[in-house]
Amino acid sequence: MVHVREHASQHDSIADLPLVTESARITDVDAMDVDRRSEVESAVTRQLKPAGLESTYDPFNDPQTWDDLASELAADGYADVARNVTTLSKRYHRPKPMLTRVRFETDEDVDFVAGQYVGFQYSAIPRAYSLSGSPTQDDLEICVRRVPGGRLSPRICDDLSPGETVTIRGPYGELVLGDHSPRDKVFVATGTGVAPLKSMIDYVFETGRDVYRGKKRDIWLFLGADWDDDLPYRTEFRELDRTHENFHFVPCLVLESVLSEWDGETEFVQHSLLKHVDPSVVTAGLNTPWEGWLQKQPRSGIDARLDPATMEVYACGINAMVYGLVRVVESLGVPASRIEAEGFG
Ligand SMILES: Cc1cc2nc3c(=O)[nH]c(=O)nc-3n(C[C@H](O)[C@H](O)[C@H](O)COP(=O)(O)OP(=O)(O)OC[C@H]3O[C@@H](n4cnc5c(N)ncnc54)[C@H](O)[C@@H]3O)c2cc1C
Numbered sequence: 520m521v522h523v524r525e526h527a528s529q530h531d532s533i534a535d536l537p538l539v540t541e542s543a544r545i546t547d548v549d550a551m552d553v554d555r556r557s558e559v560e561s562a563v564t565r566q567l568k569p570a571g572l573e574s575t576y577d578p579f580n581d582p583q584t585w586d587d588l589a590s591e592l593a594a595d596g597y598a599d600v601a602r603n604v605t606t607l608s609k610r611y612h613r614p615k616p617m618l619t620r621v622r623f624e625t626d627e628d629v630d631f632v633a634g635q636y637v638g639f640q641y642s643a644i645p646r647a648y649s650l651s652g653s654p655t656q657d658d659l660e661i662c663v664r665r666v667p668g669g670r671l672s673p674r675i676c677d678d679l680s681p682g683e684t685v686t687i688r689g690p691y692g693e694l695v696l697g698d699h700s701p702r703d704k705v706f707v708a709t710g711t712g713v714a715p716l717k718s719m720i721d722y723v724f725e726t727g728r729d730v731y732r733g734k735k736r737d738i739w740l741f742l743g744a745d746w747d748d749d750l751p752y753r754t755e756f757r758e759l760d761r762t763h764e765n766f767h768f769v770p771c772l773v774l775e776s777v778l779s780e781w782d783g784e785t786e787f788v789q790h791s792l793l794k795h796v797d798p799s800v801v802t803a804g805l806n807t808p809w810e811g812w813l814q815k816q817p818r819s820g821i822d823a824r825l826d827p828a829t830m831e832v833y834a835c836g837i838n839a840m841v842y843g844l845v846r847v848v849e850s851l852g853v854p855a856s857r858i859e860a861e862g863f864g
Contacts, residue, residue: 529632529696529697529698530693530695532632532695533635533693538689538690538691539687541687542625542626542686543684543685544683545622545683547620548622548680548681550615550616551619551620552617552749554615556579558779559610560611562777563576566600576588579611585604585612588604589601589604606774616676617664617665617749618662618665619675619676620661620663621660621663622659622660623659625659630654631650631689633695634694634695634716634719634833634859635649635690635694636691637688638688638689638691639687640686641674642674644670645686648661648663649661649711650690653721655725655726661714664711692861696728697831699731700731701731701732702736702830702857703736703825703826704830705831705833706833707833707834708740709840710749710836712834712836712840712841712861713740713752713836715835715861716740716835717755719833720738724763724766735764736765737766737825738765738766739767739769739825740766740767741769741791742768743771743773743788743836744771744772745775746772746774767821769783769788769819770783771787771788772784783819784817784818788840789809789847790847791819792847793809793813793851794815794817795823796825796826798813800826801813809850827848827853828852832858832859834859834860834861835860837864838862845860
């Protein structure tokens with residue numbers, strides 16, 4: 520059953536929520552990334568062609584062989600190829616899955632506001648995970664990125680299965696939507712930092728908050744990751760982009776072009792955001808190191824442009840991105856009161 524919250528202010532809603540501890544049953548555990556080792560093998564062969572080494576090497580098992588190959592390439596003056604081979608080696612040998620979505624159900628409803636997180640305890644280890652589904656849905660969902668060597672995330676990726684019981688505590692968190700407003704909403708995330716923003720985006724469209732007094736506002740999502748399949752919920756966001764003219768999904772993939780023919784954005788999310796700002800509204804320039812990004816043409820294929828005077832920003836992800844992004848949008852003149860940001864560490 521869909522339950523649409525009627526509070527004008529999401530912060531007021533939080534004040535009404537009881538803190539609960541619930542035992543929850545896992546209903547689904549799915550890998551979100553894919554095994555791309557055969558693609559890596561083809562990419563390495565492509566990389567080695569200029570050095571004439573493509574038929575000489577069969578480096579696909581031992582990481583040391585890859586390191587030796589990269590060193591040899593660098594010594595022979597193929598520094599770029601050596602770097603790409605090292606990148607592809609990391610991709611080839613990384614644990615799988617790196618990204619897992621987990622759905623669970625509780626006997627009692629866990630009411631939350633889009634953007635909040637819960638304490639999720641499995642095998643007596645509690646960690647914070649953002650709820651990625653809309654509060655209007657019955658199911659609860661999180662998405663977890665494996666932190667190699669971490670205590671809980673590898674166990675969630677490798678061991679957790681449907682039918683098991685976990686303990687949920689919460690909801691917590693103040694990263695929530697502002698009041699329904701006439702502004703465009705700009706969501707910016709890296710990796711699983713998109714989880715709370717996905718909850719907000721789903722909620723925005725389900726409750727018509729993308730429309731203000733009959734006028735559609737633009738809803739943007741800049742989402743950064745290394746590889747395409749490191750983008751959580753990429754299928755859902757691409758579908759939303761396809762079906763809603765006012766939703767603009769901008770994946771920013773730093774490494775993907777080493778592996779495939781990716782021709783979209785490849786820079787950090789905050790730089791990509793600058794490329795999508797309407798240059799005519801920043802006539803005085805930024806007088807910052809980021810000035811040059813305003814002149815660059817985006818490769819996203821999106822014609823819409825951002826106007827800092829009419830946007831509010833929500834950011835979540837690694838601290839370095841979040842701090843960098845806040846500096847960038849403040850330099851564009853977006854007041855602090857219109858920026859909600861949270862770092863995952
Ligand atoms: C409010 C909040 C919401 C969060 N939401 C999510 C979410 O939706 N999805 C998600 O995957 N994670 C999320 N996290 C991070 C999550 O709580 C855990 O920190 C993460 O899963 C690592 O736990 P672990 O037990 O595997 O690693 P730990 O055993 O806790 O840490 C092992 C080592 O890895 C480092 N480390 C911890 N976290 C990270 C990280 N994210 N990246 C790189 N190194 C790290 C630690 O400093 C430590 O050195 C959130 C954190 C906060 C504070």
